[in-house]
Amino acid sequence: MPNPDVYDGSDNDKLRDAYSLLEAATKYEAVRAVEFAKQVITTVALVVCPLRLYFIASQYNWGDLMKQAACRAVYEMSSAAYRRLLVYRQKCRDLILAHYTKSTPGAPPGTVDVAAPTRAMYWSKKGWLSEPNHYDLWMAMHIQMNENVSTGRSKPRQADAIVPALLELAA
Known part of the structure; x- marks a missing residue:
């Protein structure tokens, strides 16, 4: 055939x-x-x-x-275009890390883990998509962060509160 x-x-x-x-x-x-x-x-x-x-x-x-x-x-591809892509990638990851922090297990509700990283690595050996469905989760977070920033609602939120809702959207 x-x-x-x-x-x-x-x-x-x-x-x-x-x-x-x-x-x-x-x-x-x-x-x-x-x-x-x-x-x-x-x-x-x-x-x-x-x-x-x-x-x-x-x-x-x-x-x-x-x-x-x-x-x-x-x-x-120009090196400037490639660098813009890397900078954009880092900024997106920074937004997620800064605004969707994970609370420490056993900590009172509403507390934020201050030891959690708030900056993404510029160079990394590993992507954030280790499973096929991770793309949907990160894309949903990315879209929501862009909406929050564009509407002026950019205060930090607990990952514990948002992740279950995003997992439902991604499913």
Whole structure:
């Protein structure tokens, strides 16, 4: 059986569809579908968005593609643009750490753990997304923090109070 044609839609649509296929094929261990999705992602992303390909290849431990994508991304993306991305990432994490602090177990309700970090590391070896559903949780927190800041409601809140509600939203 031949592979399906992937000619319709924009490059972004093709990448989104191929990535969705890759996630499902990986989950169900469909080797041929994983190879097909990898081929489509590589063909489209290597030229159009090598940094995106680098991140996908990194997530799936595709060392050969990581090197190719990194080489292209280094020459196609300015260091200023990359630094802005890292600074934005750090600011988002700082907001979460500063406003959604975790209370110490056994402490009276409403107390904040002063030992909790309030600044995210600029460079980190590990992402905050160790489980597939963590993205939904962090995105919900990110959106709520942006709304709070834009409306002037940026006082610290207890993570214990907000996390259960966000987990329900992410489910």
